[in-house]
Every structure is written in C-alpha cells, then in structure tokens.
Amino acid sequence: MKVAVTLFALLVAAPCAAQDVAAGEVLYKQKCAACHQPTGKGVKGAFPALAGDALVLGDPALLSRMLLVGKGGMPTFKRLMTDQQIADVLSFVRSSFGNSAAPVLPDVVAAMRATLPASGGPTGPLGN
Template structure:
C-alpha cells in the first residue's frame, strides 16, 4: 500500500475511534435523579421535599418513601389519590433515578432502586409500558 493511503486510512480510523469514545460516556452516564425530580415532582412535592401540607405529602422524612421498593415505585406506576401515574410518561430508567434520589435526599436513608426492578414491577402490575401514551406528559 502506498504510504499516503496508509496514513489517510490510519487517520480516518483514529478519527472514528475518537468520535466513538466521545459518544460512549454520554450514553453510559446515569440519569440525573435530582434534575428529573425537579422537572417532574418538585411542583407538588417542593424542591425541599416538604410537600404542601393538606395538598401534597412530604417526601422528606417519609417512612413510606424509604420503605418497600414495590410500594413506593407502585405509586409512580399506578398513581394514588391525586397523584397521577407516570407509567407512560417516564421511563423505567428515569423512574429508578427519581426514586433513588428521593430515597437518599433530605435526610432520607434508603437504598437505590434499579431500572430492572421498575421494569419487573411494571410487568407484575400490568401497567402500560413507557412511550405508549398518545401525549408525552400527563401533568
């Protein structure tokens, strides 16, 4: 092979590898539970997690929030009382990130939830899969 062609091929391969490395970390990065909470939950439950007495329950210091994975995740997937379900509007990955954030914020001390747990619970509850809603956001 001619030296110019070999150099060009090596440069193209190096450029492609650099582009792949630049994209890979963005895909692997975990969702930001705090940012997702602020976007989807803080209007009602407040950025402080203290809620609005008589209207929206506090998440800070809540035994329910720090309790059983299936119960707390079930509320997000099915709704409860005045809270809408988020089964069709928030992905399992993002729901896990939100719940992990809430369970570890404002003095709460509880373990994380995983995307796989949310997916299995979604299946067990028979709730709609993410992305099947006609509208992308109910709230």
C-alpha cells in the same frame, strides 16, 4: 482475589450511582418539585412530604408502584417515564431531604411494571 474484585465493582458502580442520582434530581425538579416542593417537604393537606416518609424509605417495589400507577391527586408515570427514569428519581428522593435509603434499581421498577395491566386502570394496593 474476591476482595479485589469486590472493591473494583464498588469503584465502578459508585460513579454510575452518582450519575443516576444526578439524573434523578433533574427529573425531580421537572416532574415532582411543583407539588412535593424543592425541599421535599410537600404541602400539608395537599401533597405529602417525601422527607422521612415511610413509603419513600420502605420497599422500593411499592414505591415504584406508586409512581407507575399514581394515587389520589398524583398522576401515573407509567407511560411518561422509563424504568431507568423512575429508578433515578426514586434513588434521588431516597437519598435526599435527609433520607438515607438504598438506590432503586431499574430491574425493580421493570418487575413491578410487569405486574400491572397493560391497559386500563391499576389494580391492587396503591391503585386509584
């Protein structure tokens, strides 16, 4: 019975994950590709490559923080994107450009957002 329930859950979740990645691709093209390039290879010395990047492939919470607070020339998306949108675009990036990492859940983004100050600049690692 447990196997049947697990299989059912996976079958139901797979189309949802595919939709999230598709939504993430649209967001990537709108908000990220101009700098990081459509290929995810970035521009050397200006915009980092996302393909094979340790931050992209690492802890989803830290990656979420990067989008929420920005860094250097990268803007903050804290007020521009919902938790779902950030999770979608990060899931797309983590599964594209030769990357193969687990999707980012909106709950992870929400938890990271909750650690940030409500107003003012970011604090802590990856803050400006």
